[in-house]
Amino acid sequence: MSGRVAGGRVVLVGAGPGDPGLLTLRGAEALRRADVVLYDQLVDDAVLGHASPDAELINVGKRGHDAPTRSQDDINALLVRFAHDGKVVVRLKGGDPFVFGRGGEEASACVAAGVTFEVVPGVTSALSALSHAGIPVTDRRYSASFAVVTGHNDPTQVTAATRWEALATAVDTLVILMGMRNLPRLVERILSAGRSPDTPAAAVMWGTTARQETVVAPLADLPKRVEEAGLGAPAVVVVGDVVRLRDELAWFERLPLFGRRVLVTRPEAQAFELSSVIRAFGGDAIELPTVRIEPLEDASALDEALQRIDVYDVLLLASANAARALAARSTELGIPLDRPGLRVGCVGARTAEAAGELGIPVHLVPPRADGEGLAEAVAQWLEPAGLRFLLPRSEVGRDALPDAITAAGGEVETVTAYRTVGAEAGAERLNEELEAGRLDALTFTSPSTVRHFLAMLRPAAREAARRCVVAAIGATTAEALREAGLPARVVPERPEAAALVAALASHFGGSGAEPKEAS
Numbered sequence: 001m002s003g004r005v006a007g008g009r010v011v012l013v014g015a016g017p018g019d020p021g022l023l024t025l026r027g028a029e030a031l032r033r034a035d036v037v038l039y040d041q042l043v044d045d046a047v048l049g050h051a052s053p054d055a056e057l058i059n060v061g062k063r064g065h066d067a068p069t070r071s072q073d074d075i076n077a078l079l080v081r082f083a084h085d086g087k088v089v090v091r092l093k094g095g096d097p098f099v100f101g102r103g104g105e106e107a108s109a110c111v112a113a114g115v116t117f118e119v120v121p122g123v124t125s126a127l128s129a130l131s132h133a134g135i136p137v138t139d140r141r142y143s144a145s146f147a148v149v150t151g152h153n154d155p156t157q158v159t160a161a162t163r164w165e166a167l168a169t170a171v172d173t174l175v176i177l178m179g180m181r182n183l184p185r186l187v188e189r190i191l192s193a194g195r196s197p198d199t200p201a202a203a204v205m206w207g208t209t210a211r212q213e214t215v216v217a218p219l220a221d222l223p224k225r226v227e228e229a230g231l232g233a234p235a236v237v238v239v240g241d242v243v244r245l246r247d248e249l250a251w252f253e254r255l256p257l258f259g260r261r262v263l264v265t266r267p268e269a270q271a272f273e274l275s276s277v278i279r280a281f282g283g284d285a286i287e288l289p290t291v292r293i294e295p296l297e298d299a300s301a302l303d304e305a306l307q308r309i310d311v312y313d314v315l316l317l318a319s320a321n322a323a324r325a326l327a328a329r330s331t332e333l334g335i336p337l338d339r340p341g342l343r344v345g346c347v348g349a350r351t352a353e354a355a356g357e358l359g360i361p362v363h364l365v366p367p368r369a370d371g372e373g374l375a376e377a378v379a380q381w382l383e384p385a386g387l388r389f390l391l392p393r394s395e396v397g398r399d400a401l402p403d404a405i406t407a408a409g410g411e412v413e414t415v416t417a418y419r420t421v422g423a424e425a426g427a428e429r430l431n432e433e434l435e436a437g438r439l440d441a442l443t444f445t446s447p448s449t450v451r452h453f454l455a456m457l458r459p460a461a462r463e464a465a466r467r468c469v470v471a472a473i474g475a476t477t478a479e480a481l482r483e484a485g486l487p488a489r490v491v492p493e494r495p496e497a498a499a500l501v502a503a504l505a506s507h508f509g510g511s512g513a514e515p516k517e518a519s
């Protein structure tokens with residue numbers, strides 16, 4: 001999609017099966033450009049997070065074949081109405097829009113109303129719930145064909161006439177969606193069509209998510225075993241010899257954080273990286289930011305420093321937030337930061353990345369991503385004595401960096417560039433999650449995330465927090481936790497998101513080795 005097409009249109013986007021990392025790049029782009037998003041019940045918040053903050057998000061509440069809160073006609077009418085109003089409408093559907101998603105009917109409604117539409121395919125649960133259960137849908141050793149069938153019986157639709165008798169033995173792997181409610185009857189039909197009762201079979205519930213649960217049994221026993229295990233929708237049922245491979249290939253459920261729910265308290269803009277590493281280790285990232293980054297109410301001191309920018313030799317960026325805040329004021333004042341005499345040092349790779357994206361040239365990124373590491377690297381890079389340093393930071397910045405540079409003879413001017421304020425929006429949910437004992441681990445990435453976290457808690461939640469595994473990104477945050485009476489049990493060697501999650505993973509008994517997706 002290059003550029004905005006004039007006028008309204010509808011984009012049918014497949015959201016993937018559950019793991020928000022399985023949305024396609026094109027799907028994410030369509031969301032960024034959407035004016036309105038109509039989404040299904042099962043779509044993850046992190047997928048919706050790709051939409052612009054100005055977009056209107058509408059839950060149309062369809063959950064597979066369960067009683068929809070809105071009829072298909074209503075949804076079709078909404079799509080057409082928004083498009084006629086000139087809006088770019090994303091219709092976000094679980095899995096792939098054309099795999100039992102009624103995407104075809106929505107596309108037909110667009111055609112009938114003269115509305116332009118596009119389709120962005122998605123990763124269907126029919127295949128990905130299996131891959132995450134360690135079951136390849138085909139395999140040279142066991143299966144050369146598969147069929148995907150709906151198990152939902154609607155007497156008014158063509159599905160009522162599904163030729164189970166023929167299908168049951170015509171393909172090697174049979175994949176059934178929406179089959180949980182009718183499972184005993186479906187299995188009966190497949191057996192009476194001549195498939196062996198010993199055929200390996202499985203049901204995978206909530207595939208690709210941290211709630212994934214798999215039951216394996218010989219075909220004849222599957223309904224009973226599924227009932228005993230308490231499995232229900234959404235689940236994919238698979239019948240065929242490929243299920244044998246699961247013993248060897250169940251990679252996802254063996255990830256070190258699989259099934260663990262990990263709280264992310266970082267501000268929203270920075271949560272994504274941490275959350276995606278947590279997911280890459282098989283965990284469920286619960287994003288409930290405890291702080292928000294806000295511009296200053298009075299930016300005059302920062303503006304003044306920018307107006308005198310040419311007196312400084314070195315600009316030190318101690319966080320991505322500092323880079324963003326500084327860049328925002330410099331744009332506002334029309335004072336570019338790429339000045340020939342100004343050298344720029346960043347505290348770590350993420351800060352350097354943020355600076356680069358904002359057009360700030362970066363000259364130094366030390367290997368150790370904290371204030372001490374930057375001070376050390378600065379001293380090696382140039383002789384600080386007699387040089388003037390500018391250090392924009394939050395109002396609660398640490399002194400380690402300026403102190404070290406002052407000690408080396410440099411002249412440091414710190415200036416407040418942004419404010420960190422408590423984010424109250426998620427407070428109720430945070431208290432509930434803690435009180436219900438649903439969180440396995442809590443992660444903190446700065447003293448302010450700790451302070452505001454504690455301020456948001458009711459006494460019972462505070463007590464419950466002590467029973468979670470607490471992880472701090474580095475020594476300063478660990479210190480703040482200790483002072484608050486909530487000592488960190490996990491602190492990585494390097495203060496980086498990936499290292500934090502790896503340390504957490506080894507705490508939970510995994511190898512701590514970084515899975516490939518995390519890189």
Ligand code: SAH
Nearest residue numbers: 064095096099124125177178206207235236
């Ligand atoms: N268009 C979707 C399917 C919609 S029908 C797709 O391509 O995946 C809804 C059915 O999909 C559910 O009843 C269930 O059988 C299956 N399903 C959806 N998400 C699932 C998941 N995460 N794990 C297992 N099955 C899932």
